[in-house]
Amino acid sequence: MSDMVGVLALQGDFAKHLESLKRLRVSAKPVRWPEELDRCRGLILPGGESTTFVNLLKKSGLYESIIAFAIDRAVMGTCAGLIALSTAIVNDRMKTLGLIDLEVERNAYGRQVDSFFDTVRIPMFKEKPDFEGVFIRAPRILSFGNDVEELGYHDSQVVMAKNRRVLVCTFHPELTRDTRIHQYFVESMVEHQ
Ligand code: GLN
Numbered sequence: 518m519s520d521m522v523g524v525l526a527l528q529g530d531f532a533k534h535l536e537s538l539k540r541l542r543v544s545a546k547p548v549r550w551p552e553e554l555d556r557c558r559g560l561i562l563p564g565g566e567s568t569t570f571v572n573l574l575k576k577s578g579l580y581e582s583i584i585a586f587a588i589d590r591a592v593m594g595t596c597a598g599l600i601a602l603s604t605a606i607v608n609d610r611m612k613t614l615g616l617i618d619l620e621v622e623r624n625a626y627g628r629q630v631d632s633f634f635d636t637v638r639i640p641m642f643k644e645k646p647d648f649e650g651v652f653i654r655a656p657r658i659l660s661f662g663n664d665v666e667e668l669g670y671h672d673s674q675v676v677m678a679k680n681r682r683v684l685v686c687t688f689h690p691e692l693t694r695d696t697r698i699h700q701y702f703v704e705s706m707v708e709h710q
Contacts, residue, residue, distance in 0.1 A: 522707060523548035523557035525583075527573040529565020529597060533691035537699045551582035559591045559707035562598030564653065564689050567623065570601045571611045580614070587616045591706035592683050593699075599685035600656050607659060617683040618662030625657035637676055637688060639669040642697055649695060650676065650688040658687065682706065 524534045526547030538545035538561075548554060560583065562570065574580040586592070594602040603619040624631065637650035650671055658675050661667075669677025669686065676687045677698070684706055690698040 521546060521557050522559040522561065522703065523554060524561045525563060525570075525579070525598075527577065527579075528569050529563040530689070530691060531561075531563045531565075533689075534561045534563050534595075534699075537691050537696050538703075540694075541696050541700055541703065543699075543703050548579070549577065551578045554579075554582055554586050557586075557590070559593070559703065560586060561702075562592065562594040562601055563691065564596035564598060567597040567600035567606075567613075568609070568611050570597055571613060574601070574614075583614060584616065587614075587682055590682065591702065592616060593702045593706075594683070594685045595689050595691060596653065596655055596687060599687055602683055602685055604662075617678070617680050617685055618665055619658050619678070619685070620660045622657045622659055624654050626652065626655055631655075635671060637669050637671050639677060639698075641668060641701075648690070648697070649693045651690075651692045652688050655687045679706070 522545045524531045526549050535545050602614050602616045603621045604615045605620045607622050609623055632653045635650050637648045638646050639648050640646050664680045665678050667675045667678055684702050
């Protein structure tokens with residue numbers, strides 16, 4: 518099987534994730550229908566609008582297909598993608614995919630500062646732990662399960678995390694030229710499973 522990475526392309530900034538993967542020379546393709554997952558070893562859910570994602574996932578049949586996909590393949594989500602992948606959203610009733618045990622608050626940073634840039638610290642990037650965090654009406658992780666590993670911090674807030682198959686960020690690495698998070702996803706989670 519090839520190491521193709523799919524990017525969910527129903528709505529949101531999927532083109533930016535395709536660009537990040539292209540920069541890494543990883544073969545990638547947009548995914549709009551369940552059959553398009555067949556040749557993928559990994560899948561990325563982009564930023565966008567999580568309620569819209571969940572509605573469109575249900576309409577396209579991808580909702581069930583992504584849950585089945587994640588049994589043995591890796592999935593990454595940024596911002597709205599993180600919300601769609603989480604188990605519980607405290608301020609919304611949408612039925613999320615529940616693939617990573619996170620309790621999340623949507624649009625958690627308030628109006629005045631609902632979009633900002635700030636440094637995120639990712640200790641596993643030992644040579645240079647600083648990463649430019651682009652936060653756009655970002656969610657906040659309020660709590661997480663025992664199988665969830667903290668990977669990145671903004672102040673003391675966890676903003677990047679993973680479990681065995683699912684990697685999530687509350688910010689948008691795809692909106693920077695820094696491809697280290699995508700590289701980590703492909704090398705450590707897509708190619709080694
Ligand atoms: N505020 C959006 C939501 O709750 C997420 C925003 C984003 O992906 N940049 O779905």
